[in-house]
Amino acid sequence: MKKLMSSISLIFCLLLLFYSVHMYYTLYRFNPTNVYQNIKYISSDQFKGRLPGTLENQEIATYINTELKKIGLKPYKGKEFQNFKIKYPKIIKGSPYLKVSGKDGSLIKDFVYSKDFKEDMVNFRTNHLTFNKSNVTAINKDYIKVSTTVGPFILFVPPNNNLSFRSSFINGAKYNMYIMVTKDALAGLKTLIANNNTVDCFIPYEVSETNINNVMGYLEGSDTSSPPIIASAHFDHIGTDLNGTIYNGALDNASGISFILEMSKYLTSLGKPNRSILFIGFNAEEFGCLGSTQFITKYKTDIAKSKVFNFDMIGSNNNIPLCIMGAKKDTAKTPFIKSISNTCKSENIFFNYLFEDASDHEGFRKQNIDAITFCDNDMTRIHTPKDTYDHISLTAIERCYDVASKAIVKCTFKDDFIILYYKKCFLISIIGILIFSLLYKRSNKNL
Known part of the structure; x- marks a missing residue:
């Protein structure tokens, strides 16, 4: 009997080792340096502050779409872009x-x-x-x-x-x-x-009307009847002043969109999820969350029971906690917020709460859709020319990833233990193989 139990346990540990090693070699490893480089590019002077309505804003939308397609993400309901009209401040002569x-x-x-x-x-x-x-x-x-x-x-x-x-x-x-x-x-x-x-x-500004885009990339799950998990960030900012001074918007919010571009590589490397994941770059957040409002209006019935992980200002180099931002009506006891805070605690992440309608989670919460915004609530350089990439911290980026990736995987892969803890599984399997190999040998000697 002992020999049989040792054999079964040894086989289990070998299988665990196989799957954990497989995960190790096939998983994409989230790289905060890649996030940093993308922040540097998106917030560069080349894109002149990404004001909605400008050519540079559209160039970034196209860039995000190209990156999502490279990762292997598909259009959502046949659309890569969601087009909508806005009014925006246009510089005129004078x-x-x-x-x-x-x-x-x-x-x-x-x-x-x-x-x-x-x-x-x-x-x-x-x-x-x-x-x-x-x-x-x-x-x-x-x-x-x-x-x-x-x-x-x-x-x-x-x-x-x-x-x-x-x-x-x-x-x-x-x-x-x-x-x-x-x-x-x-x-x-x-x-x-x-x-x-x-x-x-x-x-010399005038209010003008134009069309702009949200950008969408879709990772289809096996259960297409369930609404998707949404990972989002806005990519617009506030342009330039009349002297040509550029408001680069590195933390706000080249950081958030760069974060989900990198995290999407990791999530797609896990294979087909049980629940679909929709990655969205929202536009015109700086005009009153217009992009997310337009998205919610169009797809309300499809996302009524979604969970939204929004990212706005990720990677401050000031020593501040990771902030879980809910809407004004939320509290620390709101179930979705409580589940995220429990993940923070399990990962020993320094965090706090903020309850404000101050980012793209706002519109979702008004429709009673679970939504939070991860944010480094550092306002020292926001909406000034000093919000540049050289104030971004790789450590703060990785901190957010440690929480957000695990929270999203829990929602999309049915708490798959090996996916969540493949490194620990590897160590457990090695120790188990050593122990049960020894027990198996002893049981053979005793025969």
Whole structure:
């Protein structure tokens, strides 16, 4: 009996060794350096900040599609791209100015662009503003609010008196145009306005309409009746200013899209999953999550019971925890969030929570679809020209992978033990073979 049990155990360990070695040699090994190189490329000056509506944004969409096809992913429901219309801020001819004239039309003050004032990207329903003190509706130490016959405007001092920060474009925003000014410039304007002078401001942007794309790659599972697991990230950013300063958007969010491109290589190397995986590059997140909204609207019935793993800002080199971001209505006890946090704990990952409608998980949660965003919540350089690839950490990238890959595999491969723990299986099989070989030999001697 002992000999039989030893034989069975030995065979089991040999099979375990075979499968674990097979996994070792066939699995694609996630490489954070590849993520870094992709971040460097996508956030390079060549693509001028990837503003939706620009040629450079479309070039990145095409690049992502090419990479997904190289990996072997297929179109989703026959489509590689999801096309949709947006309104976007388009640069037009002319130079920006903010100047003040006297009653006789003579120039009193000509403020300097990017030194004294600068556009904020929020809106450009109107790009030309002329007013005097009769148009001022509110004024304090931080702003001047103006109302003219064409609508409301605001001139304001940005946080830290820093003109380099650039907000997202929101076409339906309250004011026709948002103009950032320094504290000194605001103080000067107040005095000049009080003396019945006229302020004239022009910012050469206009709101234009165009078509842009989400990008989709599909790994079909054996159970096509189940909705897909979704891995997503947005790839757009906020473009350039009128001096040509590029907002490269390395952390936000060349990092997220580069992350899922690399992780998709690992997931496809595992073979055919039980549950399909859909990889999506969302566009126009910076315009109010428009790409994810369009996707949800079109495919709502197909994804009603999906689980969404979104990636936004992965790889900060500041020593901060990995953040599990849920929607405002979520808590740490929300089942999907709790399952991810348990994976973090099992992997000894330093993490925290954030509950905000601040990325592409928002639209899914509003439809009661399980969704979270993995994020390194480092706002120190976000939406400034300092968000560049040289601030990316390979360690932080790998940390996110350790959690996200295991969480996705658990959803797509039915908790396949060997896939999840093939390295441990290899060690267990070696130890088992040694032990049961010894027991088998002893049982032979005792016969």
